[in-house]
Amino acid sequence: MDWKLPTKIQNQGLMGGSRMKKYWKIVVVLIITVITIGTHYIRTSYASQTMPEFEIKKISGDEKELQNLIIYGEYNVGDFLYYSFKILNGKTININQDSIISEIVELPSQFETIMKEHKNFLRQKVLIPGNFYEDEGWLAYAEYEMEPLVGGLTNRNKFIIDVMNKKTNETVDFEVAIPDSENYYMIDINDVQLMNGKVKVLATNYSDEESEEAHLYVFDIKEKKLIRDDVILKNSEDRENGKWTSFSINNDNFSLKPSEYALILLQSFQEEMNENSKDVETKISGSECYVYNFEKEVLEKINNEEQGVVETASLHNSTVFLQSMIDDRLEVVPYDIETGTWREKSLFNVPQTSRNTDNGDLHAEPFITVLNGKIYIINAIDDGYSLFIGDLSTGKSLYEGKIVAKHKKVDQYNDKTYFRLIELKS
Amino acid sequence: MNRYLKLVNFEFNRFFKLYIVLVFVTIIMQIFAVILESRRYVREAEKIIYGEMMSKAVFFKNYEPFTMARIVQSNWFYWPIALCIVVLLIYVFFIWYRDWLGKNSFIYRLLMLPTARLNLYLAKATAILIFVFGLVALQFLLFPIEIQIMKWIVPAEFRVDLPMKEYTNFIYLSAILPGSIIDFFIFYGMGIVAVFVTFTAILFERCYRLKGIIFGGFYGLVSVGFFLTPLLIDSFLLKNYFFPVELFVMEVIAGTIVLIGAVWIGNYLLKYKIRV
Amino acid sequence: MKGLITQGGIPMIEVKNVTKKFGRKEVLKGVSFTAEKGQITCLIGINGVGKTTIMQAIMSLIPINSGEILIDGRKLTKDSYEKITFIPDTITMLPQMRIGDAFAFMADFYQSWNQKRAEELLEFFKLEETERISELSKGNTAKVNMLLGLALDVDYLLMDEPFSGIDIFSREEIANVFTSHLIEDRGVIITTHEINDIEHLIDKVVLIDNGVVLQEFNVEEVREKDGKSVMDVMREVYEK
Numbered sequence: 001m002d003w004k005l006p007t008k009i010q011n012q013g014l015m016g017g018s019r020m021k022k023y024w025k026i027v028v029v030l031i032i033t034v035i036t037i038g039t040h041y042i043r044t045s046y047a048s049q050t051m052p053e054f055e056i057k058k059i060s061g062d063e064k065e066l067q068n069l070i071i072y073g074e075y076n077v078g079d080f081l082y083y084s085f086k087i088l089n090g091k092t093i094n095i096n097q098d099s100i101i102s103e104i105v106e107l108p109s110q111f112e113t114i115m116k117e118h119k120n121f122l123r124q125k126v127l128i129p130g131n132f133y134e135d136e137g138w139l140a141y142a143e144y145e146m147e148p149l150v151g152g153l154t155n156r157n158k159f160i161i162d163v164m165n166k167k168t169n170e171t172v173d174f175e176v177a178i179p180d181s182e183n184y185y186m187i188d189i190n191d192v193q194l195m196n197g198k199v200k201v202l203a204t205n206y207s208d209e210e211s212e213e214a215h216l217y218v219f220d221i222k223e224k225k226l227i228r229d230d231v232i233l234k235n236s237e238d239r240e241n242g243k244w245t246s247f248s249i250n251n252d253n254f255s256l257k258p259s260e261y262a263l264i265l266l267q268s269f270q271e272e273m274n275e276n277s278k279d280v281e282t283k284i285s286g287s288e289c290y291v292y293n294f295e296k297e298v299l300e301k302i303n304n305e306e307q308g309v310v311e312t313a314s315l316h317n318s319t320v321f322l323q324s325m326i327d328d329r330l331e332v333v334p335y336d337i338e339t340g341t342w343r344e345k346s347l348f349n350v351p352q353t354s355r356n357t358d359n360g361d362l363h364a365e366p367f368i369t370v371l372n373g374k375i376y377i378i379n380a381i382d383d384g385y386s387l388f389i390g391d392l393s394t395g396k397s398l399y400e401g402k403i404v405a406k407h408k409k410v411d412q413y414n415d416k417t418y419f420r421l422i423e424l425k426s
Numbered sequence: 427m428n429r430y431l432k433l434v435n436f437e438f439n440r441f442f443k444l445y446i447v448l449v450f451v452t453i454i455m456q457i458f459a460v461i462l463e464s465r466r467y468v469r470e471a472e473k474i475i476y477g478e479m480m481s482k483a484v485f486f487k488n489y490e491p492f493t494m495a496r497i498v499q500s501n502w503f504y505w506p507i508a509l510c511i512v513v514l515l516i517y518v519f520f521i522w523y524r525d526w527l528g529k530n531s532f533i534y535r536l537l538m539l540p541t542a543r544l545n546l547y548l549a550k551a552t553a554i555l556i557f558v559f560g561l562v563a564l565q566f567l568l569f570p571i572e573i574q575i576m577k578w579i580v581p582a583e584f585r586v587d588l589p590m591k592e593y594t595n596f597i598y599l600s601a602i603l604p605g606s607i608i609d610f611f612i613f614y615g616m617g618i619v620a621v622f623v624t625f626t627a628i629l630f631e632r633c634y635r636l637k638g639i640i641f642g643g644f645y646g647l648v649s650v651g652f653f654l655t656p657l658l659i660d661s662f663l664l665k666n667y668f669f670p671v672e673l674f675v676m677e678v679i680a681g682t683i684v685l686i687g688a689v690w691i692g693n694y695l696l697k698y699k700i701r702v
Numbered sequence: 703m704k705g706l707i708t709q710g711g712i713p714m715i716e717v718k719n720v721t722k723k724f725g726r727k728e729v730l731k732g733v734s735f736t737a738e739k740g741q742i743t744c745l746i747g748i749n750g751v752g753k754t755t756i757m758q759a760i761m762s763l764i765p766i767n768s769g770e771i772l773i774d775g776r777k778l779t780k781d782s783y784e785k786i787t788f789i790p791d792t793i794t795m796l797p798q799m800r801i802g803d804a805f806a807f808m809a810d811f812y813q814s815w816n817q818k819r820a821e822e823l824l825e826f827f828k829l830e831e832t833e834r835i836s837e838l839s840k841g842n843t844a845k846v847n848m849l850l851g852l853a854l855d856v857d858y859l860l861m862d863e864p865f866s867g868i869d870i871f872s873r874e875e876i877a878n879v880f881t882s883h884l885i886e887d888r889g890v891i892i893t894t895h896e897i898n899d900i901e902h903l904i905d906k907v908v909l910i911d912n913g914v915v916l917q918e919f920n921v922e923e924v925r926e927k928d929g930k931s932v933m934d935v936m937r938e939v940y941e942k
Contacts, residue, residue: 022806026438029560036563041607099606104670123667432810440796528797535794537763539811540783633765701764 053092053406054085056387061399065389066090068425070109071378071403075417087403088425109423110256114139121164121171130254133192133199139164140194142201142219144187145175157181159226161199161219174224178217183207187215190249191262193294197221200294202232202262204249210239212246214264216297232292232299233264242271243285251314251370261337263315264290264299284309291320291337306342307333316373321392323370330368332375334393346395348377348388367419374398378419385419429541433549438556441517445557448513449564452506459502460572464579467492471584482583491586494573498599507598510561514554518621521550522628526702533702543696547625547689554621558614565603619681622688623649629692633699645691649684656680713739713774715760715786715858715889720769722755729755731913732769737906739857739889742880746897746936747910753893754790756910757860760891761788773858784814786858789851791866793843795835801846802831805853812854819884820853827875841872848876858889865899873899901932909939916940 054073056066071087072095084095095102107115110129114122118139125131126143133140141162158181162173181187184205191202199219204212212235218228235245247266268286273279287310289302304310304322312323320335333345366379370392377388384404391398405417474480474489497503525533536546577585594603604610623646630642656676660668668676715737722730729752737743745753758764760771762778773782795804801824808815824831827845829838835846844864851859865873879885880903894900897907901921909917917939924930930938 022439023435025442026435026556029438029556032567033556033560033563036566037559037610040566041610044606099609100612101606101608101674104674123669124665429811436807529792531790531792532794532796534763534788534790534792538761538783538788538794540780540813541811542780699765702758 054087054403055090055406056087056401056403059400059402061389061397061401063399065374065399066401070421070423070425071419072421072423073417073419109425118164118166118169121162125162128189128254129256130191131189132256133194133258134256135194135258137166138194139166140192140199142189142192142199142217144189144203146186157187159201159217159219161221161224163194163199163221172221172224174219176219176224176226178226178229190214190254191259192256193258195295198227200297202249202292202294204247210244211235211237214247214249216292218297228297230297233266233290235266236268244269251312253314259315260294261315261318262292262294263313263320264292265310265313266290267310284311287311289313289320289322291315300337302335304333304335307345312370314370316370316392319373319393321370321373321375330375330377332392332395343393344395346390346392348375348390367422369422371422371424376422378403385417429539430545430549433539433541433545434552434556437521437549437553441521441553441557444513445560448506448510448561452510452561452564453568455502455506456568456572457575459500460497460575461579462502463497463500464492464576467496467584468580486583492576492580492584493586494576497572497576498594504598507565507602514557514561517557518554518624519628521554522625522632526632531702537700537702543700544689544693547629547692547696551618551621551625555618558617562602616681619653619685619688622685622692626688626692626695629695629700633695633701649688653677653680653684713857713889715891716770716772716775717756717760718770718772720756720759720771721767722752722759722764723767729913730759730766733910733913733915734769735908735915735918737858737889737891737908740887741905742885742890742892742903743906743908744897744900744904745891745893745908745910746932747893747895749895751910752913753910754862757788757790757862757891757893760860761786763788784812784854785856786860787851787854787856788860789848789862789864791863793835793847794850795846797836798834800832800834801829804835804846804850805831808850808853814855816853816855820849823849823852823884840867841869844868845872845876848879852879852884856888858891859885861890861892863893863895865894865896877903897932897936904932907932907935909936911940 067089069088072084073087074084086093086095108127108129110132111122111127114132114134121139121141125141131141131143141160143160145158145160147156156177158175158177160173160175162171164171184207186206188204188206189201190204193200193202197220199221201217201219203215203217205215206212213231214233216228216230216232217226219225220227233247235247238244245266245268247264249264250262251265266288267284270283270285272281272283274281287304289304289310291300291302292298293300302320307322308324310322310324314321314323318337320337322333322335324331328349330348331345332348334343335341336343366377368375368377370376373392375388375390375392377386377390379386379388381402384402387399387401387403388397389399390396471485471489475482475485525531525536537543539546594600594605601613604613627642627646630645631638634641656668656673660666660673717733717735720730720733721728733752733756735743745756747753755764759766760773760778771778773786776782778786795807799807805815805817805820808820809817821831827842827849829842829846833842835843838846844867848861848864851861864876868876877899880890880900892900892904897904904921906918906920908915917935919935921932924932924935
């Protein structure tokens with residue numbers, strides 16, 4: 001049986017034309033996708049590179065004041081981007097805050113050298129500078145570990161102490177339970193000092209609603225025991241008519257540096273109704289200033305009746321600086337702890353709001369901070385920001401300058417900068 | 427490589443019609459959300475200012491300005507996103523099962539193609555990824571359009587024009603539109619690993635049917651468990667010995683191992699254990 | 703007569719001692735046979751005996767529990783699919799495709815796809831490329847399915863029940879294909895439980911029952927030597 005198929009005259013498949021035709025959909029989608037996502041992320045990172053660089057132009061004083069000074073700020077551009085930056089030694093560095101990476105990798109700057117040299121000491125510890133102490137030969141750490149509260153306070157909370165000899169890399173660590181731990185629902189560690197074979201921990205203990213106690217806990221390293229628990233200061237338990245008292249230690253600055261003293265500022269607060277705005281405002285109605293001596297383990301009150309109500313106080317070596325705003329001026333009064341005497345007060349002009357500026361800043365209030373006995377004031381002015389560095393002890397100006405954005409503003413309207421922190425690079 | 431690309435194109439075209447529907451639904455519903463919320467705000471503001479005779483200054487003090495954030499929180503805005511996510515999740519499964527459905531067993535044809543069976547696996551995964559990233563791109567494209575429409579409806583004085591980072595930080599948006607390219611790789615990288623693990627689990631079911639569901643489920647749990655091992659060990663056994671950076675690196679390695687495992691096992695199943 | 707002894711160089715499909723279990727049920731209990739290129743081998747057995755399973759196993763569409771399957775002396779690889787194809791009893795294309803789309807798909811993926819032959823066969827079967835597969839009658843679907851296999855320049859064709867459920871006229875058409883040059887040099891394995899239609903077409907018979915090969919024989923030889931027809935041999939074997 002022979003069988004033949006008829007031959008076709010013409011080839012008429014549906015598959016006419018170019019083969020490439022059927023790829024057009026996926027190619028279009030791919031191109032759009034890659035370009036869109038690519039440009040979006042390039043824009044966000046490019047923008048961080050083209051963000052304005054800031055430079056600090058000197059008006060008077062010593063540039064050395066700017067060395068290793070880190071000024072943190074935030075910059076908004078239009079309705080698309082805003083980024084954090086820091087100015088350090090003449091360079092503007094972008095701080096990328098919108099990535100998980102930054103959260104993972106970030107470490108408070110005080111820990112950078114310890115991370116490099118004694119990484120293992122930092123393991124399994126709460127990385128807050130206030131819990132640590134570092135000097136040339138030693139590292140010390142204190143933590144108050146709390147069991148999670150299940151149905152009330154427990155007495156299973158304990159102090160964890162760890163001390164390391166930097167030269168020999170030997171460590172001593174131990175745990176100590178304190179007898180009355182069920183009385184306090186929280187214990188914050190404010191400062192850790194190491195001296196004479198003892199770890200001294202200054203802490204704030206909180207019990208029930210409004211009660212605060214400042215404690216000094218002394219731990220003997222050799223014995224691995226708690227040998228002292230002094231209540232240094234208590235706030236008043238009174239809480240009536242919108243009045244209460246509270247204290248802050250070291251102006252809530254946490255440092256791992258050795259210090260002879262700690263500063264405790266006890267303030268009374270009063271809530272008042274503002275007649276005009278109908279807002280409830282909190283006013284400081286009274287203040288008491290104390291200095292704690294770690295070596296002698298003694299609390300001393302500073303007699304500051306002359307100076308009136310203190311808003312902020314800061315400590316630098318053995319000098320206490322009391323700050324109050326009076327009208328448009330910042331008044332700073334230094335007190336020498338060792339001699340127990342007051343020095344001449346300094347007055348700094350700090351306008352509350354800037355009037356003559358087209359900066360359009362949302363945050364037009366000046367930024368003021370006190371660091372190591374110097375005062376830093378950044379204020380928005382016409383074409384930039386004024387930077388003032390003053391010596392609190394002498395009241396004299398150490399440096400005056402202007403922070404300007406190096407290139408032209410991107411958008412006249414929506415360009416805003418504000419400064420939020422000043423640190424010294426350690 | 428060539429046949430792999432052809433398969434990707436094939437898988438892409440199969441779903442394309444439904445994909446376009448998703449795209450249009452998203453565009454329409456989101457633009458509707460913009461118009462709706464913008465007009466609603468303007469109406470309310472006008473009612474208060476002109477109706478109750480409140481001065482604009484007082485209005486600004488007592489009421490919040492209008493921002494993109496409000497639109498992004500609107501139901502009409504995120505329902506299409508949720509819809510797209512659900513449809514794609516279903517399709518992760520359906521992209522396999524559809525080849526076994528009905529009396530037209532296309533799976534025969536796929537398995538008899540003169541190409542490595544791994545290409546079937548990879549092509550389906552690639553197609554899914556293209557669909558996902560395409561929708562991400564769509565959202566990025568829609569934002570400037572939506573912002574412009576909003577600006578047309580709401581006068582400037584009532585608006586605060588936020589930087590995009592502010593309003594893309596709401597919980598769900600910050601996940602699908604990560605802030606930085608690194609976060610993008612991290613989040614979508616994990617998603618890719620999840621898709622691959624799911625594919626391999628599906629293949630367990632397709633190879634062993636009823637028993638396969640258990641195998642697949644077990645395999646999925648093992649994968650998740652392995653991935654979490656560094657974190658769990660550090661948390662429970664080592665009392666947080668490792669620093670976050672170190673854990674991150676370990677997790678990346680763990681994720682990579684899980685990914686390679688998924689592909690290897692999936693390939694093995696497709697080559698030696700699959701049944702039509 | 704047992705199967706031929708394999709010799710290097712003779713192109714054939716060799717199934718060696720293949721076992722296959724589905725769950726607890728052992729479907730193939732050690733199946734061995736060969737199918738040579740240039741011959742039409744027919745697997746005969748009752749429904750459910752495992753004929754389809756054997757074919758699926760040869761094509762690596764299902765795994766086997768033990769045994770070996772060699773094509774031209776080698777195990778199946780991805781490139782083998784350019785040399786061997788399977789026409790199951792269901793169509794292997796998407797129902798919403800038009801016949802032309804199916805051709806395009808095959809052309810895209812198979813180097814051995816012969817577009818010209820596909821179009822010739824399509825005309826022979828009196829079908830159009832614009833017709834949708836889902837709208838075809840059963841007979842026409844079977845024809846398209848077969849077409850997809852025949853239009854490939856493969857060495858081996860496996861066809862599973864090519865005549866089942868087909869009307870008589872379509873059957874004739876399909877049978878005609880078997881005697882044409884389309885099949886001439888190829889190795890064909892077909893399964894059927896209905897040998898009457900095709901007895902005159904096949905070269906070799908493999909009788910399968912109860913998971914094993916009962917008898918494997920060459921139709922021509924048996925007729926000449928013993929004067930028996932396939933049916934005769936079957937009767938003998940099954941009566942044992």
